[in-house]
Amino acid sequence: MPAYVSHVRYVALAVPDLLTEAEFFETTWGLTREAEHEGCLYFAARGSAEPFILRLRQTAERRTDLFALAALSAAHVDQLHDSLTSEGVEIVSTPAALEQPGGGYGFRFFDFEGRLVEVSADVAQRRSSPPEPRSGLPLxxxxxxxxxxxxxxxxxxxxxxxxxxxxxxxxxxxxxxxxxxxxxxxxxxxxxxxxxxxxxxxxxxxxxxxxxxxxxxxxxxxxxxxxxxxxxxxxxxxxxxxxxxxxxxxxxxxxxxxxxxxxxxxxxxxxxxDQWGTGRLAGPADYPPLKPDPALWVACEV
Ligand SMILES: [Fe+2]
Structure with a gap:
């Protein structure tokens, strides 16, 4: 089967303290705040033509709202929608114009485990230029x-x-x-x-x-x-x-x-x-125990 998608366009995260998270991604992590719409903050990377690569909004508990994949064309969006529908995948929204920075044409569905996925094409790309050399900013x-x-x-x-x-x-x-x-x-x-x-x-x-x-x-x-x-x-x-x-x-x-x-x-x-063997030099990882994301099987309202 040919690949319907090429890359991840953006990830949408929700957090209890939006101001702190937004401040961090803009000033420390190195993204640029591009837009605010219906309670969502949209962040782009200087070197990326995508209108945004990260969306943040506020919710009571931390969750992964959705992630978006780039389809090769609007025809691929329609083909993928039709094939997922015939395969019994739960469609959340049918292909339509998207109301978010960059617009585009896309739809949403739940994957195998209830992750909300958006697939889109014809998203207006922004004018971008690579960050200044030695700035350490994300592309x-x-x-x-x-x-x-x-x-x-x-x-x-x-x-x-x-x-x-x-x-x-x-x-x-x-x-x-x-x-x-x-x-x-x-x-x-x-x-x-x-x-x-x-x-x-x-x-x-x-x-x-x-x-x-x-x-x-x-x-x-x-x-x-x-x-x-x-x-x-x-x-x-x-x-x-x-x-x-x-x-x-x-x-x-x-x-x-x-x-x-x-x-x-x-x-x-x-x-x-870790080929170099340097990864642990900064200290041991302390990952908290995993629990299912509260956003699974939730059709995010935005
Ligand atoms: Fe990785």
Missing amino acids: GLSHVVFHAPDVSATVAWYEEHLGLKVSDWLDQFMCFMRGHGPKHHCMAFVAGAPTLNHVAFELANMDEMMRGMGRMMKARMPPKWGPGRHTAGDNSFAYFNSPAGFMIEYTAEVESLPEDWTPRSFPRAADVM
Whole structure:
């Protein structure tokens, strides 16, 4: 099956303290606040043509409202809607003009485990230019990773329904998937209760990543894991927690794959997940226990 989508356009998160989260993403993480509409704040990255890559709004508890995938064309949006409908997938909204920055044409549905997914095309792109060299500012969104109780089943669902392709496995514990194009992954699934694992923002190279990391250190927000270099995707990484507790990543130099790529399977070993062995130098990770995202099977009102 051909891939219907190419990349993740944006992730929409909801937090109890919107002001603090918004301030953090704008001043420390390095995004730009582009718009405010119906209680939602929209953030773009200087180097991304997407009208926004992050949406924030306020809710009583932290949740992942939805994520959006870019379809190759409006015809692909219609084709995907029709095929998902015939396959019995729960459609939340039918293809129509989208009322958000950049507009576009899209629809929403629930995936295998109740994550709300938007697929869109014809989104008006903004004029962008890469951030100043050595600014350590994100170029755009790289990938989004979710936990799934049965990773193989979720991966099979995304292969079958959206045409995403498997790039690599980490044992049976984690799977990296790509859409149309050479980039190693735009999504990944990792074992655990169904909730967001992390959102990754791409920087131009490792030097820029280290500068972004330095900005976080100055803000007294040291990494939970990193700096390091993964094996699957070969990307450098540094993971942090946002003020609300979302795991977020600065990453750079993600591998590009040839068309005839054969997925690899790596062991779940420390020197595979962190080639350099530097990731733990900043301190042990202290991830809280996972619980299902309260937004599962909720048709977000905005
Ligand atoms: Fe990542």
